[in-house]
Each structure stands twice: as structure tokens, then as C-alpha cells.
Amino acid sequence: MNEELAVSSRRLVDPLLPHPVPIRRVVWETDDTFTLLLEPGGANGADFSFAPGQFNMLYAFGVGESAISISSDPYKPNIIAHTIHRVGAVTSALSRLKRGNFVGLRGPFGTSWPIDKAKGRDICIIAGGIGLAPLRPALYALFHRRKEYGRIMLLYGARSPLDLLYRVELEQWGKHYDVDVVVTVDRADSSWKGHIGVVTGLFNYVKLDAPATTAMVCGPEIMMYYAVEELLQRGVFEENIYLSMERNMKCAVGFCGHCQFGPKFICKDGPVFALPQVRFFLDKKEI
Amino acid sequence: MQPENLAEVLRNHPFLSSLPEQHLQTLLSCASNVMFHEGQYLFHEGEEATKFYLIRTGKVALEVHARERGPIRIQTVGPNEVLGWSWLISPYRWHFDAFAVEDVRAFALDGTCLRTKCEVDHDFGYEMLSRFAQVLEQRLVATRLQLLDVYGSSYAGVRA
Numbered sequence: 042m043n044e045e046l047a048v049s050s051r052r053l054v055d056p057l058l059p060h061p062v063p064i065r066r067v068v069w070e071t072d073d074t075f076t077l078l079l080e081p082g083g084a085n086g087a088d089f090s091f092a093p094g095q096f097n098m099l100y101a102f103g104v105g106e107s108a109i110s111i112s113s114d115p116y117k118p119n120i121i122a123h124t125i126h127r128v129g130a131v132t133s134a135l136s137r138l139k140r141g142n143f144v145g146l147r148g149p150f151g152t153s154w155p156i157d158k159a160k161g162r163d164i165c166i167i168a169g170g171i172g173l174a175p176l177r178p179a180l181y182a183l184f185h186r187r188k189e190y191g192r193i194m195l196l197y198g199a200r201s202p203l204d205l206l207y208r209v210e211l212e213q214w215g216k217h218y219d220v221d222v223v224v225t226v227d228r229a230d231s232s233w234k235g236h237i238g239v240v241t242g243l244f245n246y247v248k249l250d251a252p253a254t255t256a257m258v259c260g261p262e263i264m265m266y267y268a269v270e271e272l273l274q275r276g277v278f279e280e281n282i283y284l285s286m287e288r289n290m291k292c293a294v295g296f297c298g299h300c301q302f303g304p305k306f307i308c309k310d311g312p313v314f315a316l317p318q319v320r321f322f323l324d325k326k327e328i
Numbered sequence: 329m330q331p332e333n334l335a336e337v338l339r340n341h342p343f344l345s346s347l348p349e350q351h352l353q354t355l356l357s358c359a360s361n362v363m364f365h366e367g368q369y370l371f372h373e374g375e376e377a378t379k380f381y382l383i384r385t386g387k388v389a390l391e392v393h394a395r396e397r398g399p400i401r402i403q404t405v406g407p408n409e410v411l412g413w414s415w416l417i418s419p420y421r422w423h424f425d426a427f428a429v430e431d432v433r434a435f436a437l438d439g440t441c442l443r444t445k446c447e448v449d450h451d452f453g454y455e456m457l458s459r460f461a462q463v464l465e466q467r468l469v470a471t472r473l474q475l476l477d478v479y480g481s482s483y484a485g486v487r488a
Contacts, residue, residue: 170479200479227474229401234429237389237404239470245342245408261478267469 059100059145070206076124090118092153093178094313098293100145101134108290110175124174150293152313154179159255163191167268169198169260184218194221194247198240202233241271251276259285282316341382343410358441370426377414377422379436386432391425415439
């Protein structure tokens with residue numbers, strides 16, 4: 042289905058021209074992270090579809106653009122979600138928008154998670170912080186075809202219990218979709234009954250059949266580096282490990298060069314890469 | 329229900345994976361099955377560290393007490409993991425409190441007994457030390473990562 046999604050992934054008109062899209066709802070996930078639910082077909086009836094892992098360029102009018110991963114269900118493309126961490130001028134401007142306001146949208150751009158390629162295999166999803174957002178569409182896609190996959194594991198790390206994204210869904214995924222959801226936080230008070238520690242420590246709590254496992258990883262680069270080390274050490278083949286990389290982006294179509302990562306452009310060759318494509322550059326300070 | 333074979337269960341704990349049989353027998357002579365109920369403390373900061381634990385089920389939180397903030401949980405230890413290395417390092421005192429967040433089943437290994445055996449059998453002592461060194465290294469890396477606050481505001485999750 043991922044290939045079908047990729048084939049049907051359609052951009053809104055000109056890839057360099059922001060298209061005004063209305064906000065249907067704003068959901069605050071944590072103190073500094075919110076989700077914009079957009080109606081991409083709302084303005085002119087144009088349809089929109091995307092593959093899990095792709096991103097859009099969101100334009101806060103008069104302020105600027107940010108590349109934001111799509112975090113909603115690819116089977117429901119009439120409403121698309123972007124979960125956004127408020128950290129700079131553009132994301133702060135986006136955070137002030139309300140239902141009925143418009144954002145400029147370009148996209149979708151980039152490569153996607155290997156949903157089809159991983160058919161019949163176990164799936165280990167490792168997410169850190171807001172890195173869960175680009176992985177959520179992959180989870181939805183897997184749930185739609187749950188019987189076609191083996192064990193699904195989600196290892197998720199966040200700063201504190203209050204920084205966990207999609208808290209209600211995390212519980213539902215475990216119950217309704219036969220997913221081993223294991224969550225950890227870096228710090229917590231005594232009211233937290235879950236795990237405390239780094240996300241790589243969670244491997245001790247899942248049964249990993251390494252040769253049969255495809256891993257999808259998204260989070261801060263240093264977290265991904267250690268997650269990859271752990272996966273390799275446990276015997277997962279490097280060609281079965283996929284990462285979503287982050288770099289500054291401007292054009293999103295491979296013209297400007299802002300997102301160059303070694304010989305690749307994150308915007309058009311990524312953001313999702315198989316590990317062999319990027320492993321050499323992962324620990325290079327200059328890249 | 330068959331009674332558990334302690335040697336078999338110990339052998340299957342990841343911390344003791346591939347441990348030579350004679351060393352396993354040495355450990356076995358210092359091992360016992362223990363259980364702690366949710367809300368119970370396994371040990372307290374400053375007490376003499378006489379044991380370490382191989383957790384089988386449940387979860388233990390390591391806590392440090394700050395006068396103004398009360399207990400702060402800094403790490404949890406769960407199934408298939410090892411709790412406590414202070415039995416091995418002088419002055420053999422616990423540095424943290426260990427609190428059972430859930431009911432805990434574990435093997436308790438008598439540290440005093442093991443230290444004596446490490447002195448007598450240096451091969452066994454080296455085996456123990458190298459295994460605990462791995463745990464220490466993992467915890468050190470994990471602690472540094474936690475200190476980095478990698479999910480803080482520097483990680484935007486956006487690409488512009």
C-alpha cells in the first residue's frame with residue numbers, strides 16, 4: 042500500500058508555490074508542542090495524498106516557512122496533521138494560529154518509510170521526542186494492514202511524562218493493534234510508574250528477532266546514532282534499518298542546497314534513508 | 329507445578345549469558361530467590377551494600393533525595409537487568425534508594441560471599457568484574473545522554 046500511496050502522493054499544484062489551506066483544529070499535545078489539523082482540499086477542492094514519512098513546507102504568512110513532517114493517517118488524506126515543536130519564529134507564529142486561519146502549504150516532499158518492503162517482517166519503531174510524529178503515519182499504515190506484519194514494537198523516549206506525545210493513542214495502540222508499546226522518560230517524579238532512562242535501554246524489554254526485523258528510527262541525531270549501534274549489536278541487518286534525517290531546508294526540492302548531507306539532499310533523497318545510504322556520515326562532525 | 333531449577337533460571341538471565349558452568353555453580357552458592365512488594369524499598373542510600381539483584385519481573389526505581397524536592401527518580405531497572413554494583417566497590421555502601429515500583433521477583437546474590445569467592449578464584453573475579461564493567465559503561469553512557477537533554481528545545485523536529 043505504501044507504493045500505492047507513494048504513487049498517488051500528489052502535490053498541490055506548483056511545488057514552489059504555497060497553497061492556502063485552512064486550519065480545522067489546533068490540539069496542544071504538551072506545553073510547547075501542538076498539532077495543526079489542516080483541510081488541504083478545503084480551499085479549492087484539490088485532493089492531497091502522502092506517504093508515511095513525507096513532509097510539507099508550512100508557511101506562516103509574513104513570517105516564513107518550516108519543513109514539518111506529516112503526522113496523520115495516510116488513509117485519511119482529507120485531514121492532514123502536523124505536530125510542531127514551538128522553538129523558533131515560524132513555529133511560534135504557527136502556534137498562534139486558530140481554527141479557520143490559513144497556512145501556506147507546499148508538499149508533500151521526500152521519501153517514505155518502507156511499509157511495503159517490510160511486509161511479513163517484524164517492525165521495531167524507535168522514536169525520541171517529537172520524532173514520534175513522522176512515525177505515526179507509518180504506525181497507522183501498519184495498523185491498516187496489521188495481519189501482514191509480525192510483531193510490532195514501539196520504543197518511545199521523551200524528556201518527561203508531560204512531554205509524551207499522543208498519550209491516549211499510545212495506550213490504544215498497545216490494546217487494539219497488538220503492539221508492544223514501551224515508553225521511557227529521562228526524568229520523572231514519584232507519580233510516574235513507567236520506565237526512566239534512555240530509549241536504547243528499552244531493548245531489554247522486547248523480544249527482538251533481529252534477522253526478521255525492520256527498524257524505523259526518528260529522533261535527535263545522537264539518539265539515532267546510539268539506537269543504530271544497539272540495533273546492529275543485537276543483529277539487525279543494516280539494510281533493514283531506516284532513519285529519518287533532519288537538516289535545514291528552504292526549497293524542499295533540491296535546488297538550494299541548504300539540506301545537503303554528504304552527497305545527499307535530505308529534502309529530495311530523504312528524509313527517510315536506509316542506513317547504508319547515510320551510515321558513513323552519521324558520526325561526522327562536519328556534516 | 330514443577331519447582332524452579334535455580335541453576336537453569338540463573339543461566340537464562342542475560343547478565344549471566346555464556347557464563348562458564350563452574351562460575352555459575354560458584355554464583356549459585358551465593359544466590360537466593362527474593363520478592364519485594366510494590367512500595368517496598370530494596371535498600372537505602374548509605375546502607376551497607378551486601379547484595380546485588382538480577383531482576384526477573386517487576387520494576388525498581390533508583391531514587392535520590394533532594395532536601396527541597398523530595399525523592400527524585402533517576403532510573404528504573406526492570407526484567408533481565410542487574411541492580412547494584414556497590415557490593416563490589418569499596419566502601420560497599422549504596423549510593424541511592426531502590427524502590428519497588430511494581431511487585432519485584434529477583435535473584436539476590438550475596439555480595440560478601442561473592443567478594444570472598446572473587447578473592448579466592450581470580451578467574452571468577454575477573455568474570456564478575458568484566459560483566460559489571462559492561463553494565464557500568466552502559467549506565468555511564470545512558471546517564472550522559474540523559475544529562476544532554478536531547479529532547480529539549482534544541483531538537484525541533486522541524487527542518488527549517
